[in-house]
Structures are given as structure tokens and as C-alpha cells.
Amino acid sequence: MVRWQPGAPERLQKAALELFATRGFEQTTAAEIAQAVGLTERTFFRHFSDKREVLFQGQELLAQTFLEGVATAPPGASPLDVVAHALRSVSAFFPDERRSHSRLRQSVIDRNPALQERERHKLTTLATTVADALRTRGVGEPAATLAAESGVTVFGISFIQWLREGEERSLASIIGEVFDELLKLAGNATVGREVR
Template sequence: MARWEPGAPQRLQQAALELFATRGFEQTTAMEIAQSAGLTERTFFRHFSDKREVLFHGQRVLVEAFVAGVESAPPDASPIDIVASALRSAASFFPDERRSHSRARQSVIDQNSALQEREQHKLAGLATAVADALRARGVDDLAAALAAESGITVFALAFAQWIREHEQRSLDEIAAEVLGELVTLTGKATAHRATSAERTDG
């Protein structure tokens, strides 16, 4: 029977995105999503708690990707280098062939304030998971929090660029560029403080 076919979550996600785009998120029901995918409403609720979760189905895997990147960084890596490793790991979750799906998903989220709030909650959860993983490596609390929050900000900015129309670069490449800009900015700030201190001492 159709409800037992493999790939049901993916079929439901695709059907949901198409309906959300044409009819609107609020106007679309779980039953309509299931019917559009050729499945039953019971099958829908076997995979998703509600229609909102169709858009956030991969969150657990994304968290795991970030944490795996933290754990795989060299033992002597600095917090920012560990974050770079986490970003590379997370970028593998978004191959180029997934760009159109991510673009459509973000378009739906951008049109609904409740979904935007849920997306921000997801990013906050990612930051918490990365900070916990950094602490598990022995990074102190403040450094872990700063590095994690900075890393997720880099990810969010890079992701927004990655889904832009006509963008061809990989998410990994964009994230590395954004992180590099952050490192440059913090380096300039450090240099400025050092120069100011020298002038004061002088």
C-alpha cells in the first residue's frame, strides 16, 4: 500500500512545499498534503507531528552534523578553528542539488511570522548544541558560548547567501568566506586595542 512506500517523508515534504507556495501555509491542511503526495493523513502524522514540522524535519540531523564537526577537529584546535570544522561538517548537509528545496522552504518561512520564530528557535538550539560540544572538549564557558553563537551567525549569513538567486558557490565556500571576514574583523579590533594601549602607556 502507498503508505508503506519508502521515501514517504520526502514525498510529503515536496508536496507540502508545493502547496505552501501556491496556496499559502495557513490555508494548507495536513490531509491535503498527504493526498497530494498520494498518501493517507494517518501516514502524514506517522512522520510529522503537524504541518509546521514538515519544514523542520532535518533539524536533528543538522545538529548532529555540527556536533560531529566539533568532535572531529584536531585536539589542539582553537575555538574558532573548531567552529570552522563544525561549519564544514554542516555544509555537507546542504549539497548543491538541495539548493532549490532550501530556497523554496525559506520562501515559505519568510512569509509567516510563526515559522520565522520557529526558525530562530532552531538556530538557538544549534548554538546551544555547539556550545555544549565545545565545553565537552574543555573550552571554558564564555569562549564556548561566544564561539558557538558566532559560528551559528556565520552559518545563517552564509545560508542566506547560498539560497540567493543565481548563486553558484557551495555553502562550504561561502561559510569559509564569511568566517574569514569575522576573523579579520576581530583581528582588526585586537590590533586597535593594542595600539590604543600603547598610546596610553606612552
């Protein structure tokens, strides 16, 4: 066993992602991940509750970035403008140098239905968190939920586009285009007016 080295969580995450990508998520054990970086299985479980957490550990930071974007939006901004401000904050969370790591992570998730479900749950929880923050700003219902769900949907669609092979645009650029498409769709809608 090697002597203690700093950065154990990061080393475990890197090793886990490589093993998941080459051997498969189900076929890789926590002990094998730890062994790959010269650590014990016990050390792995000191940092992660289970091997899924290796893929989802940054979830709280992503939510916090969204919340900071909501909190720092200009006073009096419309709900969608607040969400757009939050999306700009989130785009900085994913610089281009993170794209290859994110692609590899997504490829692991895409091959495992349970991980796909966990990813969907993450986005649902994120939308609920953003809606709560909008309500704290004084946005009523259903506007808070509509704006939050729309913003998280824009993020999800943009993120998948950002991960595509050959994609070179920044996440901020893609988010801007997808958000503009949402506004265009909403502006062209006539169904709501016909229902009244």
C-alpha cells in the first residue's frame, strides 16, 4: 500500500470513471477502484457512500451555483430573466477543459438505466431547489415552478449538446441559443390564448 497522498477523493473519482468506462459500472467494485489508486476499500467509503456517488458528488455544488445565480440576479428581474442569470452562472461551472471528463461521465451514465434515473432525479431536485429560490424572491406560482423547470430543461438540453463529439461551442453559447429558442417558442404560442 502506498503512503498517504493528498487528493484521495479526486484520485478515486478519476480511477472510478476510467474503470466504469472500460469495464462497466456494474462490473466495477469499490475495492477495485480503491486498489487502482493504492488505497483501501475502507478509505473509499470514507469519501463516498457508494460507487454511484463518485459520479454524482458535484451535485451540491451545481445546485449552489444555480442558487447563487438566482440570488445575484438584479432586483425586479422577471422570473425568466432570473433563471437566465442563473444559467449564465452555471455555464461558468463547466469550462471547456471539463468537457472530456463530462463526456466520459455521461457515457457511463448513458449505459446504465439506474444511473440515468439518478441523473433525472438530480435534475428534478435541481428544479425544485430553483423554484424555492424564486419563491423566496417573491415569485408566485405557477411562475416560479414554470421558470425553474424551464431553466433546468434548458440546462439539460444544452449540456447534452455541449457533450456531443465535435462540439466546440462553449456551454454559455449553447445555453444562450437554447434559451432564445425557448423564448421564441413561448412568444409564438397561441394555445394558451385560445383556451381563455
